[in-house]
Structures are given as structure tokens and as C-alpha cells.
Amino acid sequence: GQQVMQIPQYQHVQEGEDFTTYCNSSTTLSNIQWYKQRPGGHPVFLIQLVKSGEVKKQKRLTFQFGEAKKNSSLHITATQTTDVGTYFCAPSGAGSYQLTFGKGTKLSVIP
Amino acid sequence: GAGVSQSPSNKVTEKGKDVELRCDPISGHTALYWYRQSLGQGLEFLIYFQGNSAPDKSGLPSDRFSAERTGGSVSTLTIQRTQQEDSAVYLCASSWTGADNQPQHFGDGTRLSIL
Numbered sequence: 001g002q003q004v005m006q007i008p009q010y011q012h013v014q015e016g017e018d019f020t021t022y023c024n025s026s027t028t029l030s031n032i033q034w035y036k037q038r039p040g041g042h043p044v045f046l047i048q049l050v051k052s053g054e055v056k057k058q059k060r061l062t063f064q065f066g067e068a069k070k071n072s073s074l075h076i077t078a079t080q081t082t083d084v085g086t087y088f089c090a091p092s093g094a095g096s097y098q099l100t101f102g103k104g105t106k107l108s109v110i111p
Numbered sequence: 112g113a114g115v116s117q118s119p120s121n122k123v124t125e126k127g128k129d130v131e132l133r134c135d136p137i138s139g140h141t142a143l144y145w146y147r148q149s150l151g152q153g154l155e156f157l158i159y160f161q162g163n164s165a166p167d168k169s170g171l172p173s174d175r176f177s178a179e180r181t182g183g184s185v186s187t188l189t190i191q192r193t194q195q196e197d198s199a200v201y202l203c204a205s206s207w208t209g210a211d212n213q214p215q216h217f218g219d220g221t222r223l224s225i226l
Contacts, residue, residue, distance in 0.1 A: 031212055042217040044217070092212050095211070096211050097161065097167075099211055099215060100156070
């Protein structure tokens with residue numbers, strides 16, 4: 001499967017601060033999926049981006065797909081303690097059934 | 112059920128014993144995946160089932176690992192002669208089809224501890 005690198009690996013923010021995680025690939029991606037895993041929980045699908053330059057919003061979360069479809073980002077505005085968890089990206093739609101997840105970005109929110 | 116169901120939720124066993132982990136996917140989902148997640152790590156793909164097709168076992172780490180899917184529904188992951196490095200959370204996921212543009216729905220996992 002296609003490989004991606006997620007940065008940063010860890011991020012600690014004060015509650016109310018913004019947070020961004022990046023997912024980068026050396027090759028052009030077809031689609032990309034984002035998942036969130038709460039501590040002690042299982043990954044939960046958040047969104048799939050398909051189009052070049054696509055931007056999708058879910059409340060305080062903003063997802064972007066780069067123009068060249070080689071990178072994606074997840075931005076959280078005004079973090080809350082409920083945002084704590086690990087955010088994974090996974091390239092998709094290349095014709096393989098197998099998702100190769102990035103290593104994830106672990107977000108801690110200090111109240 | 113409403114979601115992917117896995118059992119047991121926790122399993123503690125002695126090194127050298129065999130273990131069986133069960134996954135009941137969402138009804139109607141034809142694709143089923145097993146992953147392994149070590150503490151604080153990402154998701155490691157183990158095996159994939161799609162309908163009645165032969166499974167993709169390319170992610171299984173050794174021949175001590177095997178999996179079955181009966182009747183296109185419930186799946187069992189078996190680890191023989193367990194080793195301490197097998198300690199991890201084993202996650203099962205299902206999706207409507209095997210196409211990788213489908214969201215995967217995960218179970219709560221089985222936390223396996225090898226003493």
C-alpha cells in the first residue's frame with residue numbers, strides 16, 4: 001500500500017488552542033481517510049477526501065487535501081478535552097483493498 | 112448488532128498456550144480485516160477476508176497465526192504457542208465491500224497479554 005508520514009508524532013496543547021496534524025506522501029494519492037482513536041478505544045472513521053484541494057469541515061475540525069494530492073491536514077480549532085486521542089490518516093481508493101495507516105498523531109489537551 | 116463485536120475483550124494467558132479471538136462483523140459487510148496494535152503504536156495489517164474469496168494472509172507475522180471466516184460472517188483469529196511479543200490489542204474491522212474507498216468500522220478489540 002501507499003506509505004504516508006504523519007507529523008507531529010505527539011502534540012500537547014492547552015485547551016482552547018488550535019491543533020494541526022499533517023499527512024505527507026511522496027507519491028500522488030487517490031483519496032485519503034482520517035480516523036480518530038480515543039485512549040483505550042478503537043479507530044473511528046471521520047472523513048474521506050477525494051478531490052484535489054478539497055476542504056471539508058465537521059464543526060471545529062477542518063480537513064484539507066493538497067492541490068497535488070500528496071498531502072492532507074486536519075486542523076482543530078479551539079481544542080477541547082474531548083479532542084484527546086490519536087489521529088490517523090490512511091491513503092485509499094488506489095484499487096487496493098488494504099488501508100495502510102500512518103503512525104498517527106497523538107493529541108493531548110491540557111485543561 | 113449495531114457494530115463490530117469482538118470477544119473476549121481481554122485475554123491473559125501463559126506463554127506457549129494457544130488463543131482464539133473472535134470477531135462478528137456488521138451484518139451485510141462482506142469485507143473483514145484483522146489488525147494488531149502494540150502499545151502506543153499504529154495499526155499493523157494482519158489478514159483480509161472478502162466474501163468467499165481466498166483471504167489475503169500477507170500480513171500474518173508467522174505461521175503461528177491463522178484465521179478463518181465461516182459462512183462469510185464470523186471470523187476467528189488463532190495464535191498458537193503464544194510468545195510475549197504477541198501481547199497487543201487485536202482489532203477487527205469490517206466494511207461493505209473490499210474496496211479501499213470504503214470506511215472501515217472497528218470493534219473494541221481484544222487486549223491480549225502473554226505472561
